[in-house]
Amino acid sequence: MSSQKPASQTSSQRAAAAVIYIIAIVLLAVPVIEWVANAAPFYADPYDLALGLFNLPGRLFALVGFTLMFYQFILGVRIPALERVFSRATNLKRHQTLGKVGFILIVLHGIAILSYDWVLAGQFLFDLYRVLGMIALALLIIGVIPAWYFKKLKLPRKVWKTLHLSAYVVFPLGFFHARNLGTELATSWMVEGLFTILFVVFCLIVLFRLYTLAVRK
Ligand code: HEM
Numbered sequence: 537m538s539s540q541k542p543a544s545q546t547s548s549q550r551a552a553a554a555v556i557y558i559i560a561i562v563l564l565a566v567p568v569i570e571w572v573a574n575a576a577p578f579y580a581d582p583y584d585l586a587l588g589l590f591n592l593p594g595r596l597f598a599l600v601g602f603t604l605m606f607y608q609f610i611l612g613v614r615i616p617a618l619e620r621v622f623s624r625a626t627n628l629k630r631h632q633t634l635g636k637v638g639f640i641l642i643v644l645h646g647i648a649i650l651s652y653d654w655v656l657a658g659q660f661l662f663d664l665y666r667v668l669g670m671i672a673l674a675l676l677i678i679g680v681i682p683a684w685y686f687k688k689l690k691l692p693r694k695v696w697k698t699l700h701l702s703a704y705v706v707f708p709l710g711f712f713h714a715r716n717l718g719t720e721l722a723t724s725w726m727v728e729g730l731f732t733i734l735f736v737v738f739c740l741i742v743l744f745r746l747y748t749l750a751v752r753k
Contacts, residue, residue: 570726586652601638607638679701680700715728715731
């Protein structure tokens, strides 16, 4: 058995890693803090069971799940600058783990908000931006489940990889859906600004991906 140790990081790689961790934590902390600011007064004096049980948790799941989803593009695409700090294997491992957590949170978001609508209105609501969310969720399930269970399902790599590309449609759909419905996005310029930055970076990643594909041909 090989006892080869992974090459240790240089001090500049360690510094770059620390900066990346700080950015990743801040990206998650901002929406969570804004959510706590909105939710705390309600939980201190709850007046609406459905809001506390479904809507507020559903919003938290969405804010964290969406941010984790953004990380997946950074981790999944081979960004040379990132691969100088973390190995490709490390990025892929994190992509798989955080991707699963983000997926579960987004599914829980859909379930929680649908439950809230049902309790409040006695039916599911189908306005444009909710429907965008539903389409995004359906595409997300199509893109993630085959990739998660490709071994058990015995799926050829080409099949699950192609389905996995649906993530590139889910993210912008989720963004427009959230911008038009989300309470935290509507009430906090920081969350709105941050999510807009995530969307712009996502667009740059798509361009980078198209460029690398064109160069490879
Ligand atoms: C069945 C599917 C879905 C439904 C019914 C749904 C519904 C909603 C509703 C009604 C809101 C506004 C909640 C509020 O502020 O009171 C919302 C917010 C949000 N949704 Fe969805 N959604 C679905 C799927 C998705 C998906 C797939 C994503 C991500 C890809 C997503 C991301 C978000 C985000 C980030 C927010 C903003 C939360 C906030 O600002 O508080 N949703 N959703």
